[in-house]
Amino acid sequence: MLACLIAMLLIPGPVRLTQRLDESSSVTSDGSQHIASPDYRLGPGDVIDVAVFNTSNLAQTLRVSSSGSITMPFLGKVAVSGLTGDELEIELASRLKDSGLVRDPQVSVFIREFNSQPVFVLGAVRLPGQYVITQPLQLVQVLAMAGGLDPIRAADYMQFQRRGKAGAAAPVNLTDELQGENVRRIDLKKLLELGEEELDLPVQGGDVIFVPERPVSMFYVVGEVNHPGAFQLPDEGDLLLSQALAQAGGPMKTAKIGKGMLVRYDEHGRRQEVAVNFSDILRGKKPDLTVQRDDVIFIPGSNFKTIGYGLLGTIPGTVSGTVIYGASRGAR
Structure with missing residues (x-):
């Protein structure tokens, strides 16, 4: 049963949960239809229809008050909060019989509006x-x-x-x-x-x-790559520099991947610049570093060899308006 309900969470849009076919249908105050369970307990704001067989002057549509009661003709105030519809039928029938108003009362209670739960x-x-x-x-x-x-x-x-x-x-x-x-x-x-x-x-x-919303950690790839912008670090696992470059669409033909740069901010907000030779990394000659939150990866080339550092001076502000890409979970 739980497995079926979990599968419902994958269905786009709301799921209306129903009960047995013999349960009465009713509405909430916003007009949406619901299925009434016999176990539903009345509370303030609910609206009920009360009828007594062959006694039309006792038929009433009543709203449960903020104190959890209704007021019935000849019976006065009746506490109903916490009762099911069936329990209220028994309570009203007992009061009508004890009062001598109806010899053998047959009472029905229908919950017209659900508002209290x-x-x-x-x-x-x-x-x-x-x-x-x-x-x-x-x-x-x-x-x-x-x-x-x-x-x-x-x-x-x-x-x-x-x-x-x-x-x-x-x-x-x-x-x-x-x-x-x-x-x-x-x-x-x-x-x-x-x-x-x-x-x-x-x-x-x-x-x-x-x-809650999960915290999002970003990194940035700028310069001569096919899709520069802001990217999301994966929730699980490490992301390496070579993988970050691939997520940005890889280097352009004019890129100088041997002269890359990693800009990293320490816990005090100070900027550190680390030269990165992607050619050596891809050949296995140098270690492939792990990308950290707020890292900026810069790939120079013919178009960005003079203005690249100008871009770095405004990161992350420069790329904050660019497309944000999500890294897949569990990236390695």
Whole structure:
């Protein structure tokens, strides 16, 4: 079952999760259709239809108040928060019978609008926002409702916060990591790739799911290459200078690859210049260095032999508006 749901996360767009065929269909306040589970528990903001067989004057459409109650004719205020539709039918039938209003009451309760059980899916997912749950769901199912992870931006973990009450307001900041109590960090690789079911937690109203954006490390290749610009370092594994040159489309015919230069900034922001002979590297005569974050690789040639250093003086500002290329994961 979990494997099937994980596969849903790869489908572009939201996934509507349904229940058994005998469950009643209803809508949320935004007009979207949902499937009502018998286990759904009422809360503030929900709208219900109450009907009593052969007693039309007791038929009502009612909204659950902020205090979690409804007001019925002849019965007054009735606490309904936390009850299922079936439990409310039994409660109303008992009160009608005890009051002597109806000898053998047959009560039906239909949930017209689901509004009391919102969950918030934020961060690097395809469709972040607020979702109303109408049935018991797990983390993977809720991620599927939000269209799945954004494969480019999503980090390798997510945060899950139980806020304690379904009526909690939406988080104000949708980009910062969650703070406070009841925040749990969940490894997405273990959850989605390895299928560790103990991480697939049950979700209830008021919960917040946040997928952070993974930090992006860049390097730059300029000069006489076919595709100069900014490039993304791989998340895993090292990237070598020769591989960086290949990602930039390789050298142009006029390039002087024996006179390359690596510009690297230390932890204090000081620039260091290292001569790089790509001809020797490709022949195995010199070691192929590992590219680091914010490195600038310069390949001189007939077009850039005089203005190359001018470009280096403005890196990374000069290339910040160029196309950003992503390095594949696990590059070697």
